[in-house]
Amino acid sequence: MRVILELVLILVLSTAQCGSTTKVPRSDCQKQCGHIDMEYPFGIGTDCSFNGGFDINCTNQNGVFKPFIGDFELLNISLTQSTVRVLNFITAYCYNSSGSMEVSGPRGFNGTNTPYRLSDVRNKFTVVGCNTLGYIVDDGNRRYQSGCVSTCRNLSDLVDGVCSGMGCCQTAIPNGMYYYRAGFDMGFNTSQTWSYAVLMEASEFNFSTAYINSTRFNDTNAGRVPMVVDWAFRGEGSCVTAERNETGDYACLSSNSKCVNSTNGPGYFCNCSQGYEGNPYLPDGCRDTNECNRHPCPSGGVCHNTIGGYYCSCRAGRKFSGETNACNPDIGLIIGVIAGFLALMSIAFCRHMIIQRRKLNKIKQEYFRQHGGTLLFERMKSEKGLAFTVFSEAELIHATNNFDKSRIIGQGGHGTVYKGMVKDDMQVAIKRCALIDERQKKEFGQEMLILSQINHKNIVKLLGCCLEVEVPMLVYEFIPNGTLFELIHRKNQGLQISFGTLLRIAHEAAEGLHFLHSYASPPILHGDVKTANILLDKNHMAKVSDFGASILAPSDKEQFVTMVQGTCGYLYPEYMQTCQLTDKSDVYSFGVIILEILTGEVPLKLVGPEMQRSLSSVFLSAMKENNLDSVLASHVKGQESMELIRGLAELAKQCLDMCGSNRPSMKEIADELGRLRKLSPHPWVQDDAEIEIESLLGGPSTTTNGFEIVTSTGYATEERENLPMNPGSSYYAR
Known part of the structure; x- marks a missing residue:
């Protein structure tokens, strides 16, 4: 009997261990590299990230530790938007009489299983130069190639902050790209000036006329500019498949998290549910958000935080107006209160009058009885x-x-x-x-x-x-x-x-x-x-x-x-x-x-x-x-x-x-x-x-x-000098 119990216990423990596929980082994992916080599923070191695709290298460069994803320096991680910002390398080209040039190598992330895709929403392929044709090529299965032309026929036409094909040009990329190559058309680029091509975060580029006929664009950015990369859990496909958790690798561990399909390539990522904030990839990582700290209510409103949400109320005598987005006087309530008050006063007055009338009737009845x-x-x-x-x-x-x-x-x-x-x-x-x-x-x-x-x-x-x-x-x-x-x-x-x-x-x-x-x-x-x-x-x-x-x-x-x-x-x-x-x-x-x-x-x-x-x-x-x-x-x-x-x-x-x-x-x-x-x-x-x-x-x-004589009509008159000896003694001395 004891042997059977031991076997059952072993089976239970074995089943529990086999089913426990929840991935969580070790408690001693490095939490920061340089000024960048390491938020799971990213991590530094063994068993500190969700998988190898999210490993971060913390590298010492000249006494300063910096995080890297492959060759790209990491600038920041966004869990809610499922993006990372990295520094991308600028491709440079200069034409001379001998026909020599300098071109950088391919840039991106190798392999279709990598979590990363180049953001087609926040990045643009940018070319700076005069009489320059720059192109971007995806040599993968997509066989994608595109580019743009920048001309400088009249330098006086160039305007700071305007990138419209004169001095610089930009073009979008398709989604799903994880790798690209940049280059220039040597037959078109005949000016003896520097030309630059790079895939970079569009909001970070601001054209300057000083970039023409100089190396200032490259020097100012130290040869690298910000680029946005979308990341997701690619192996499980969409949320429908991932939520089945057939492989035991479902990443949305928090009870208050939700699965979101990736819009850039296959895969999914996680977010905290509405009204919660934190890390959805950790158990109990999503905590209730105190929305009232953001003052979401209109002017004059009072915010009330709830688990997973909030609601606004207006102070007594006011109500929310969608037209003005403010708490305006509640005319209906005021009228109702006044009407209710008047009604209560009327009821109280009527009650008082009834009581007084009853008292008066009682007094009258008592007088009636006293007078026989x-x-x-x-x-x-x-x-x-x-x-x-x-x-x-x-x-x-x-x-x-x-x-x-x-x-x-x-x-x-x-x-x-x-x-x-x-x-x-x-x-x-x-x-x-x-x-x-x-x-x-x-x-x-x-x-x-x-x-x-x-x-x-x-x-x-x-x-x-x-x-x-x-x-x-x-x-x-x-x-x-x-x-x-x-x-x-x-x-x-x-x-x-x-x-x-x-x-x-x-x-x-x-x-x-x-x-x-x-x-x-x-x-x-x-x-x-x-x-x-x-x-x-x-x-x-x-x-x-x-x-x-x-x-x-x-x-x-x-x-x-x-x-x-x-x-x-x-x-x-x-x-x-x-x-x-x-x-x-x-x-x-x-x-x-x-x-x-x-x-x-x-x-x-x-x-x-x-x-x-x-x-x-x-x-x-x-x-x-x-x-x-x-x-x-x-x-x-x-x-x-x-x-x-x-x-x-x-x-x-x-x-x-x-x-x-x-x-x-x-x-x-x-x-x-x-x-x-x-x-x-x-x-x-x-x-x-x-x-x-x-x-x-x-x-x-x-x-x-x-x-x-104080009367002239003839009824019961008396003289004012009428001097009664004892006014209270007679029966009808009234």
């Missing part, structure tokens, strides 16, 4: 006949043109009133209330529901509200014809306005307050009764308005004590002692309204003697002194009977009683005013007076006795 909107909706649903609307904030913004200042029709301590137009082109008065406290927020929905159910001809109708804002907004019916304040203190100055008209308006206002006190459930205390809060509709009917200071009548002691607010001049005297708002508080304020009708004066003057500033004090003092005439308006004295005037004065005195319990109720006041109206001596003139009044209503604000 849920309770209000439940009651509205259960009472289907309830004529009350819950408006959205957007609806009221649209109705008032975003609460434009030009829409303001009233402004006071409880809020600002705007004229608006809601659906069905209905005119309304929209009140943006002032701030309210947390307790009022909780009770707002329930109280709005109560106010919405008030339906009396002498009370401004509450049509709806908006609860989805921090401070609720109220929507009332629009009353167009001004206020009782304007009628008494502004419009009628210098005019005889019917006293009966004023009396009727006061009676209607009393009826409205009586309804609030007696028939509303629960009763409602107005809290800010004054002539500015008694509006006049298109028929000049009184409408009690502005429930900003109103509260529901308290049902227990805990609710009874509350800080209220009102207007100076109308406040009841026990205000500072009790801070209690009762039905008798409204009665006191109504007594001041009767005084305004009787006297034509404002309730409180901010200028003048201190004792004359309060209208109620002046009136009560006059009544105490039995001097009523001193406070009555001049036109009142002449229009009405003294019985009517004294009756009104007595009613006013009762309303202004310092003790609230002694004051009459609003029912008693309404009944008494109804009785007194019957005492008017001229009831038939009432309609004419009202027509006269209608033409006087409306107009810009003015200042009367220190009060500025």
Whole structure:
């Protein structure tokens, strides 16, 4: 068994040794001769070249080592072009009278198996001289012969650098030549000057007129000029045959090499594959080329080396342009980036808007809940006949043109009133209330529901509200014809306005307050009764308005004590002692309204003697002194009977009683005013007076006795000097 294994091992090793025909140079081979690098398949010494045809002789000439291929000194080796450059000998000839001449011998490489062929692409047969016929002959199987003639009839026609048959001539050779002979026609060359003939590298020859009639051409080049020789592996024929490697002599050893057919005679040579460089005749001799070192990319481009190649890229925002061979701005990418950025911004903005809208809706829902909107909706649903609307904030913004200042029709301590137009082109008065406290927020929905159910001809109708804002907004019916304040203190100055008209308006206002006190459930205390809060509709009917200071009548002691607010001049005297708002508080304020009708004066003057500033004090003092005439308006004295005037004065005195319990109720006041109206001596003139009044209503604000009226349209006006004692105490102090 052991013998069999040994035999198998011997066979394997023998097979491996027989198949290992790869030719590589010894590691100790000479790498250089003179200044020329010895690149395989060429080599100096045994087993240093691919075969004998590539042997190089390194010869010492006068102490300088030079490489030689046969008789030719080697100038350089090109693996990629498969060429060598050598120094070729110049053939010289001189005619003399005895007919003697000097001719050099044959030049080239003997044998068809030599790797070398004279380059037919880069060499030309060149002849220099006058009246000279030079020829080149291949005595081999091709029997090739050619030549050219150079003449010099007129030396002045010779031009440096031009070889066109005058002073010199050149001719090409066919490919496949490895040997040639140069000579001259002695019958044609009769001038007694030197002539030269040589096969040389065409790019190295530059004609000079100094070459004629001298030995300068030969001397300058030391008798030798460069010649290019093509080399190849001739024995295997073409690449198709060589790549079969039947003889084991395939020369392209590198894994990244390729075979190239020779164009000058049979054979092939090797090159590194695209993207590689080095020696294809050595294993692993072809290495990846870093093409980026040659800067192959266009201006502005970035080169990226890859194994066997490279690619170029342009910096961000640019792309390659074949027309300009440069990286130009990528308009499409820029537009795409901008569009993408805008799209992302739009998405982010929309997302932000959605989030903000959700937050806003959540806030609105919270406000709606705080203001009792849920309770209000439940009651509205259960009472289907309830004529009350819950408006959205957007609806009221649209109705008032975003609460434009030009829409303001009233402004006071409880809020600002705007004229608006809601659906069905209905005119309304929209009140943006002032701030309210947390307790009022909780009770707002329930109280709005109560106010919405008030339906009396002498009370401004509450049509709806908006609860989805921090401070609720109220929507009332629009009353167009001004206020009782304007009628008494502004419009009628210098005019005889019917006293009966004023009396009727006061009676209607009393009826409205009586309804609030007696028939509303629960009763409602107005809290800010004054002539500015008694509006006049298109028929000049009184409408009690502005429930900003109103509260529901308290049902227990805990609710009874509350800080209220009102207007100076109308406040009841026990205000500072009790801070209690009762039905008798409204009665006191109504007594001041009767005084305004009787006297034509404002309730409180901010200028003048201190004792004359309060209208109620002046009136009560006059009544105490039995001097009523001193406070009555001049036109009142002449229009009405003294019985009517004294009756009104007595009613006013009762309303202004310092003790609230002694004051009459609003029912008693309404009944008494109804009785007194019957005492008017001229009831038939009432309609004419009202027509006269209608033409006087409306107009810009003015200042009367220190009060500025900030509305002329007749809705919920207040004086700027309205001085609430505690603005945050009332339920609807908005």
